[in-house]
Amino acid sequence: MIQEKMVGIVEVGGKAVRLLVCSVSDQSLRVVRTGSTLTNLSSIPETQKDALYEKMASIKSSVNEFVEQAKAYDCDNVFVFGTEAVRRIQDKHLYDLSTFGFKINVLARKAEAFFSLVAAVKGLLGNMGENKRILILDLGSSSMEIAGGKIAEAVLSMETYKSYKLGSEELVSLLKDTRKDFRKFENKIQKRIQSYEQVQTFFRPDHVVLLGSVASNATWLLERLKVEEVRNRPYDPKRINGKRVSVREMDSFVSSLLDAFSKDEHLILKFLGYGKEVPEEFEKIVTGLVTISAVLRMYNVESFQVSGQGTRYGVAWVLATEGNEPCDPQTLEKCRIV
16 A cells, blocks of 8 residues: 655656646546646757756756755655656766756656656556556657556566657657658658567567657647647646547558648648747657657557556656655566555
8 A cells, every 4th residue: 555645756868847836646646736847858969068057957957847846845755857868968978967966867768668657657557467468669859769568466567668769859850851751751760660679579568658758749730630629728638548549540540741841732731730840849749659659560559548648647657655765777577556
């Protein structure tokens, strides 16, 4: 039994610094406060040291502010962590993270994959059962994690994982290399995915869950296209959490967008609230969906669910389960889920 705990999480990602304050018990995670500050850390070239130092100073300020906000809710612990963009900075010694004045837990790739797996399972637990295998695909701004796990005797075990430096920033860069020819990009990314050392191919999932902004934003766009009552509403993560989407529907959606671009038609963009200029955020969605589709073909799945909860939610669940230190990120493989 997990006694209800107030948990504070601050995530330093490639796109933003995010705050999550939540109350966690055995079967529920109640969000108390969230916040985010856009940083676009992953878009800064390694050679631009002055820009990087300026950005890190801004991030430090945002993290400090979010930590203080979390402390105001009497959190048992405030856990600050960084993902791929911060890993890159640490591994290449581009910035001394110790100057922050507080500990940033730089997640190993294995840990990040596991926390995403936990977030997917706990967030959608009512739709899963014992002895089920779950595959998650989390496409973020700086990397793409794929992990496979199994639930048995109330314990979630990660059986396989892989992390690729193929986030949305890299995908948009690859699109620019094709002079924004989406069809050429589609062919290029399919060949690249096929060339990767794949997650162990014997893994056959009972459930497939997508996490990350590409999956959630694309699913929300689909909802806006199909459901008139939500067409002009702001993004609602509760509405897309657990949403089941067929791979055929996703491929059809992407194909219609690619056809529109190739014919220089912008009716879909106007309908979704964009002008004639295609914003980079929309390019991230389309290139991300093309990439996700290429990966899903490896597993011959017909549909997937979308999680409205990201890696930080998995950290919150594990933090509440394991105590003040979520687990040694180098050996993290299992988590009690009930």
